Amino acid sequence: QKEVEQDPGPLSVPEGAIVSLNCTYSNSAFQYFMWYRQYSRKGPELLMYTYSSGNKEDGRFTAQVDKSSKYISLFIRDSQPSDSATYLCAMSANTGFQKLVFGTGTRLLVSP
Amino acid sequence: ETGVTQSPTHLIKTRGQQVTLRCSSQSGHNTVSWYQQALGQGPQFIFQYYREEENGRGNFPPRFSGLQFPNYSSELNVNALELDDSALYLCASSLRREVETQYFGPGTRLLVL
Numbered sequence: 001q002k003e004v005e006q007d008p009g010p011l012s013v014p015e016g017a018i019v020s021l022n023c024t025y026s027n028s029a030f031q032y033f034m035w036y037r038q039y040s041r042k043g044p045e046l047l048m049y050t051y052s053s054g055n056k057e058d059g060r061f062t063a064q065v066d067k068s069s070k071y072i073s074l075f076i077r078d079s080q081p082s083d084s085a086t087y088l089c090a091m092s093a094n095t096g097f098q099k100l101v102f103g104t105g106t107r108l109l110v111s112p
Numbered sequence: 113e114t115g116v117t118q119s120p121t122h123l124i125k126t127r128g129q130q131v132t133l134r135c136s137s138q139s140g141h142n143t144v145s146w147y148q149q150a151l152g153q154g155p156q157f158i159f160q161y162y163r164e165e166e167n168g169r170g171n172f173p174p175r176f177s178g179l180q181f182p183n184y185s186s187e188l189n190v191n192a193l194e195l196d197d198s199a200l201y202l203c204a205s206s207l208r209r210e211v212e213t214q215y216f217g218p219g220t221r222l223l224v225l
Contacts, residue, residue: 008152036216043116043202043216044155088154098145098206098214099168102154 003027006089006103015112019076023089023103026070030091030101033065035074038086038105047087048074079110116205116217124223130191133220135203137184141215143167143208144186146178149200149219161186162208190222198224 006023013019021035032051036044048063050056050072056063062075072091076083086105092098117136125131137144143162147155157170161180175191184205190197200221204214 004154006154034214041221043218046213046215090154098143098160098208099157099170100145100147100155100204100214101157102147104152104154 001026003101004089004091004103007106008104010107010109012109012111013079015079015081015110017079017110019079019083019108019110021074021076021087021089021106021108023072023091024070025072025091025101027091027093027101028067028070029093031094032092033063033072034090034092034100035061035063036088036090036102038088040085044088076108079108081110081112084108084110116203116215118201118203118217118220120220121218122221122223124225125193126225127193127195129193129224130189131193131222133188133190133201133203133222135186135188135205135217137186137205138215141205141207141213142184143206144180144184145204145206145214146186146188147202147204147216148172148197149202150196151199155202158188193224195224198222 035048038044053067064073088105089103090100145160146158149155159169200219206214
């Protein structure tokens with residue numbers, strides 16, 4: 001079993017839709033939770049970061065962490081065609097070095 | 113502020129050869145991590161360097177090795193290349209103990225024939 005599970009998609013939505021992306025994990029030591037966006041043939045770009053449980057909002061993006069369920073989510077409001085990319089969740093435990101454990105990534109397609 | 117840069121962008125090698133990939137950290141960052149991303153997969157942690165020493169390693173064999181230089185730039189060396197080494201190799205720089213500030217470069221795409 002992988003430490004981090006993420007549906008690979010693709011997830012296809014019309015422009016303006018609310019998008020929900022999710023990851024589950026098995027390692028209860030994870031304390032840091034990140035969402036990265038990766039365009040084709042590019043490096044991952046950090047979108048959101050959350051420490052421990054709770055919600056965080058940044059513009060059209062909202063990240064949620066539920067440590068009791070080992071479940072994290074990223075919501076995108078008013079989705080745009082430019083949001084079409086692969087979204088990677090990543091997690092880290094407070095082990096003294098910064099190893100990120102990534103999900104497989106979910107490919108999102110937003111059609112005009 | 114300059115971002116993370118990597119070279120070369122693309123590389124083709126044959127089985128058994130050796131390869132060196134290079135990374136320049138973002139200005140002010142003293143920690144470099146390397147990841148391997150196979151097609152359709154998430155990045156896998158290879159190792160991390162801090163102050164020119166290996167600071168942590170993932171499940172990769174010893175033929176994957178690295179260096180960090182005094183200016184915090186880094187190299188990833190892979191010996192005895194195998195077909196499965198074909199992947200996008202990503203470098204990320206960060207300030208030590210600040211997990212949220214890992215910034216990735218564009219990657220080097222390696223194809224092993």
